[in-house]
Amino acid sequence: MTPAAIPKIDGDPIVHRGHLACPGCAATPAYRMALQVLGRRTIVAAPACCFAVIDGAFPHSASGVPFLHTAFEASPAYASGVRAALDVKGETDTNVLVWAGDGGTFDIGLQALSAAAERNENLLYVCYDNEAYMNTGIQRSSATPRGAWTTTTPAGHTKVEVKKDLGEIMAAHRIPYFATASISHPDDMMAKFEKARKLRGFRMIHYFSPCPTGWKADSRHMVELGRRAVESGLFPLYEIFDGERLVINHRPAWTPLREYVSLQGRFKHFRDEDVAAMEAEARAAWERLEHRARLNAGP
C-alpha cells in the first residue's frame, strides 16, 4: 500500500492540535487544509455534526478563526446572515465557510442549502461526506451508499436506496462552482479550495471523507480508502462551473471495487454480486459524467 502524503502546513497552522476528532478522521485534515487556503479572514459556520465536538468544548476551540455553531438544519441560512452582516459593515473580503456533514447537507439542511444556492449567496460550502450520521452513532443518511450497514440499516436490512447525487442537485442551481475532492488527491483538493476562494457567489466542495469509526475500518487506511474510491470510479473527481461546464479532473484506473469494500466492516456482508452491482452503478454514473463533460466540450 502506498502511503499518501497529507501536505504539511507551512507557518502557523490555523487549526490547532488538541481537537477532538477520532484518530484517522479524514474530515479534520481537509478542514485544516481548507482554512490554510482561505486564511485568517474567514468565519466558519458549522451545524450539528462531528465538528460540533471536534472543534472543542467551551472554553476551547481548535480553530484560529471565529467558529459559529448553528442549528443542524440551518447553517446556510446562518451563514447568509453572517455574510449580510459582513457586507453591511463593509467587510466584503472576509470569507464565510460553511463546514457541514452529509446529514446537514443531503438531508435536514437541504432546504436551507437550496435557498442559499438559489440566492447565490457569497459563501463557500464544504460538505465533508462520511456517508452517515456519525456524530449520533452511525445512522443512515441519504448519502449512505446502497447496501451499506449502519445502525439504522442493520444486518439483513442494509440500505436499499441509492445515494443522492449532490453534484446534479447543485448543478441544477446553476451555482458558480461545484467540485469534488478526496484526501488521496491533496494537490487537487488544495487547488480547488484556492479556485473556490477566488470566485464569488455560492461555491461548494463535496469532500469524500472516510470515517474509521463509522465505516469499521482501520484508522491507517483513510487515505487509502479515498484513493480506492477515486481509482475504482466510485467517487470521481470533477468540477462544474455555473451548473453547465463539467470538467473531469482525473480518470480512474478502474481498480476492482472489491479492494475498496474489503477494507470496511460496513460492507462485510457484501457478496460478489453486491460488489458487481456497486461497480455497475459506478460505471453508469461515470458514463453520465462523461456524457455531460462531452456536451460541454461542444460539437
Next chain:
Amino acid sequence: MKTIEPGTEAPPTILTGNQAAAWGAFLSRVQVVSAYPITPQTTVIETLADLTARADWPNRFVNVESEHSAMAVCIGASYGGVRTFTATSSQGLALMHELLHWAAGGRLPVVLVDVNRAMAPGWSIWTDQQDSLSQRDTGWAQFYCSSVQDILDHVILAFRMAEEASVPVMVVEDAFVLSHTAEAVSLPAPAEVDRFLPPRRPAFSLDVEKPRAFGGLLGPDWYQEVRKDLHESLLRLGDAAPRIYGEWERLTGRSYAPVEAWGVEDADVVLLTSGAVSSTAREVVATLRARRKRVGLVQVRMFRPFPGERLREVLRGVPKVAVLDRNCSFGHHGIFHQELKSALYSMEAAERPRIYGYVLGLGGRDVGPRALQEVVRLTEVREAPEPETTWIGAVLPEGPEQEHEEGVR
C-alpha cells in the same frame, strides 16, 4: 430610486399596525431584515422592504425560503454585530421554535414582530394569542400592544431593551384588529430616535481579529450558569423597563408601563387584559363606572419577564380579578390566568384577590363590550371562582353539517 432620511418627506400620519411595525424598524435603522410572508404579517415586510430600499445606510433584506431560515439569517447577522429584524405569525412562529431558543441562548438582541394569529388546524388567519404564548419559555421578552402607536413605539423600545439586556424581544400585535386597522400615529423624528437608540455596540461578535467559538459544546459544569445569566438578564430587563419607558416619555410625551391600571383602587372587580382587547375593556370600564359599578382594569403589556411584583402591588386588596385569555393551555387554564395565580400565590391570604379565569375570542371570534360585560357580571355573581376556566361564547351547538360535493375532492 430616491434616497430619503426617515422623516424628511412628509411622514404618514395614518398607519396600520403593520405599517407602524415597519416604520418602527426603519426608524431604528435596522441593518439586516429577513422574513417570509404569512397572512396577516405580510404588510409588515412589504412596507419594510420598500422603506429599507430607500434607506441611506447600508442594509440588506434577505428573502428566504421559510421563517426558519429568516430567524437563522437574523441570528447569523446578529452574531455579526448588526441590528436585525423579522416579523411573522402563527405557523411561521411555530416553525421558528428551535431557533428562538438559539437566539435567546446566543444572547442576541433580535427583534421580532408577531402578528397574533390562531394556529391550524383548521386554518384560521384571525387573531388569538396561542402562537406567541406557545413560545413563552424560549427566553424571549414579550410585549403585547394595544394600539397602532403602541406598536410603532414598542419596536423602537424593543431594540433599546434588547440591546441593553442582550436578549431577543418579541413585540406582539393582534391580527387585523391592529395589524390592518389604520389609526392616527405620531412618528418620532429620526434624530430623536437616534438619540434614544444609538447604533448597536455588541458586547461580542464574530470578529476575525478576535477569533472565538460561539454556541459550542457546554458541559454540565457551565450550562446552568449560562442559563441563569439569561434568566437574570430578563429579570433585569424588567427592572430597567420603567426607566427606559421614562426616557421615551421625556422624548415623545407618550407614557407606557409594563402593567397599566385604571380604577383599581376602589374596584370590586378588576378585569385583567392584554393586547387589543384592553382598548375595548377601557371603554367597558368607563361605561360601567358611569353606571356606578366599581370596576377596574389592569393591562399587562410586558408578559416576559413577568411583572409579578408590580401585579402584587397593583392588585393588593382587590376582591376579585377576572382574567381574560385569548389562548388556552389545553388541559389546564388560560395562560395569563395561570401566570397571575402563580404570581399572587405568595400574597397574604387577606390581601390576595380571588382570581376568575375566562377563555374567549379564540380564532378571531370578536370580543366586544357585551362579552366583557358578561365577564364582569359572572364574576360579580360568583362568590368563588369555578375550579375550571370559564369559556365565554363557546356554545358548542349542533355544528353545521359539512357539505361534500359529489365528485369534488
